Amino acid sequence: METAPVDAKPNSGQLFKEAIDRLQNKIKFGMSPGIEFKKGESKFSDKSKATIDQLGQLIERYPDSRLTVVGFDADKTLAEERAKAVVKYLSTTFRVKPENIQVKAGDPAKQLKNSAIGFEMGETNR
DSSP: OOOOOOOOSOOHHHHHHHHHHHHHHHHHTTSSOOOOBOTTOOSBOGGGHHHHHHHHHHHHHSTTOOEEEEEEOSSHHHHHHHHHHHHHHHHHHSOOOGGGEEEEEEOGGGOOTTOSEEEEEOOOOO
16 A cells, blocks of 8 residues: 655745744743733833744745734724734844735734734745
8 A cells, every 4th residue: 555755844834834833832831922012002012022033033034934913902903003013123123025924903812811912824925
């Protein structure tokens, strides 16, 4: 009986997704700071920069991957402004393709306990 060949090398999209999942798990379990904002504001805290920098490094490592930065707040406009603030920082600090990063307001019920920002994967460009 023949078995299908196993692709020993995951593609960059899979590697990027796994890296993003690891980063979100670090945030979830308190091993990395969440991305936080003062109440009613769209400027992230200084301690959040370490996590956003980790995200920027991942995006640079996998430049053809797509990502949606999701802001969470009961006020959807504020949630989207927060996501945009993260993307603006990424695009001015790291070599990222702005067309590969989108923003949206997310459902507050799906928010990580200690982060006002989350991430969703998009399809990898080829």
